[in-house]
Amino acid sequence: MIWYRRVLAVLLLVLGLPALSGCWSRHEIEELAIIMAVALDSAPGGQVRLTTFIVIPRAVGGGPSMGGGGGGEPKKAGEVVSAVGSDFAQATRRLEGQVPRRLFWAQNRVIIIGEDLARRGLNYLDLFLRDRQMRLTTPILITRGEARKVLDLPPGIELNPGTILTGILRNRTTFKVELKDLLAMWEAPGDNPALPEVVMTPTPEQESQETGGEGRDAKGGGNERGGKGKTQPEAVVIKGAGAFRYDRLAGWLDEKEANGLMWLRGEVKEGVVTVPLPGTTGTGQGQGMAGGLSPTPGEGGSPGQGQKPGAEKGGSRDLPRAQTALSAPAQASVVFHRVSAKTRARVQGQQVTFMVEIRGQGDLIEVTGNFNPDNLEQLLALQEAVNKAIEERALLALRKAQQELQADIFGFGEILHRSNPRYWHQVQDYWNEEFPRARVQVQVELQLRRTGMTSRTPGRVGAVGGKVSTQGTAR
Template sequence: MGILQKAAKLLFVCVHLILLSGCWDRKEVNDLALIVGLGIDQTKDGKIMLTAELIVPKAVGGGGQMIGGGDGGGGAETIVRSGTGTTVADAISNLQEKLPRRIFWGHTEVIVFGEKAAKAGIRQHLDFLGRNPEARLRANVFVSKGTAKSVLELSPLIEQSSAEVLRELSESQLLLRVTAKDALQMLSGDAGAAALPMVKILPPEKGKQELQTIAFIQRTAIFKKDKMVGDINDKLTRGVLWLRNEVKQADVTVTPKGEKGKITSTLIRAHTELIPKYEKGKWKMIVKATAEDDIILNGTKWNLMNPKYTKMIEKELAKETDKRIRDTLKKVQKEMKADIFGFAEVFHRKYPREWNRVKDRWEEIFPDVEVVVKTKAYVRRPGIGTTPQGLPEHEVKQ
């Protein structure tokens, strides 16, 4: 009995020793090609061209930080390589053949779709990225005016790589910010519509080389199902942000009635509430948008400590916000007929039974949904200097 117990203990120890030898599947950094930016384009013959912006190993110094080189641009720290195929998976295989290291997706910061690829459809590309265990669904997604490859090939002077430039711009949230996870959720949502930030290459400054510039977020690409159907400018994009309750930063300039000067406010806080109504077969959405602002420029003769003037400014600010929202509804709801505002989900939650009867016809119903916009603005801080700066006291309107 003692011999059997010893044998069992010995077997137990041997089995666990085998399980503890956990280096068989290790992935050394020296064996990996780290992707920071990914571009997806469609070629003239209908194939997929995948472009990867890769970190240059020799540019990594002690502590894992980049060593600046050359003129300080991103080209010293990253290289750009491309592969083609009938699908993204095939293109990656083709790209891998051109690299001595195994591709690793865990550091991908941005994913850029070329305009042609976006119009052809992005679902299958996002499907691949969603299934890849290494891919980061937190990566920011963009559409480029032109090709994605041309965006990643830039050598910015202000950041280490084109991917880092786009990530920083996206994080600033001046316009739309969308991650891969957000894009997948929008396309699989009740409306089947999506909006992605659109980037354009900024012309280089005089005396700089053609590639020594950056791409910046200029517009928003609108998708129905998974195909891009058009785009809107930055002003209408801010209307989209209001309707989606995603506005974080905004400066609004107004000219009060009867005044020659202008007043500019900056946003402190904002909130938008969507209130759905369904009555007698009619769909209606009430939009309540509220803004709290800080005055940062007073070009009038008004003394902003006088509540009469702040009330007048609040009305003008509310009117401007109302206009932005209505202009956006006219373009996106009435003309493009794409529910990128999330109306479908709001109606579905409030009226599930009625929604299920019309969900297959929502694309036809959405343009005719009545939208009532109610905006309010509050001036919380009139600024450090309440009276107009540089103006004689006798000219100030008290």
């Protein structure tokens, strides 16, 4: 009895031996081509083009020593490989025919969709949702023109475009859409997707011109490269958005509208609002309003800065006090945090009204005119101007979505769905047609709480022109 059990046990062990030689589905890291970024484009003849950025392990491994030596140009950390196919599975297969290693997708940092493909529809994304290696947390971006050009982004602080783009997204200068968010926006009947847009800035000269001599280029990731004095052919900014109607790209939102979209969706968590300092000039609410708001301090090539009169650019910015007299409005910037947006839907007869309430707190971080915190009225006026500027943004985005795109990219339909399912059932099948008729009221109540480490604007009081200074000295 005992001996035969022993024999059986040994036999079983021997039978198990083949399993030790290795397992199925085993891939050593040396055999993998690690994909860090993916660009999806359309190709002629109804085909699609898949472009991937594959890491060259040698280049990445050599990174630290290169930095230590302070050597020359950082080498390209990866290779951009591209293939065309009738769908992405086929393109992937063809890509495998060009790459000496096995494609490995699980480390993919970002997916970029090209404009043409986005116009053809989101259905092409299926591979990236269905394949087991893909992750639903991958951020997804859209770009005008061909997406594969973004992958040619030269290495900078980060070595590959995937990390560069996710790094920028992490700064929260714009909103971030992961695959799962896109899927949710796409599938919900009362919502339409909107994706943040990658903009290739053609030349660094142009960028530095846009930024002007305001001394803020030290903050943005994209600008720091320029600061080093290297002439990179291309840099990248994430701003604006591509708006979809159902699953097709319907139009583009510029930076201001994208910002308004973020406010209305409640995606804004932190950022900076820049407004003309109220009370300095009579034109404060007028022309200066157009580009008053930029999402963060580091936002380099914001075209909104173009609003400044050319005279100001010409003048020496080292002496702002002399220049700000009456021709250029003095500005104030407010950094805000703990922002929340609450939207309610109300149905009266056939009229749907959405009431968006944006609340939050802000701190004053920069004033280029005369500002006196002890003057409560001025503070409140500034607060009012900030709220106005945000409301303006939101209304810009709304106008675009309602009149031009005819697509509810704000998810208002879902809010209606949640609060009034009965009415929703009447309109859900043609919500995008119904949405332009909806009324939206935006109410911004951002409260200015603190004024930073200094109170009054430094400088000789009285040298600055305008009404405010007199008010300030009067105290």
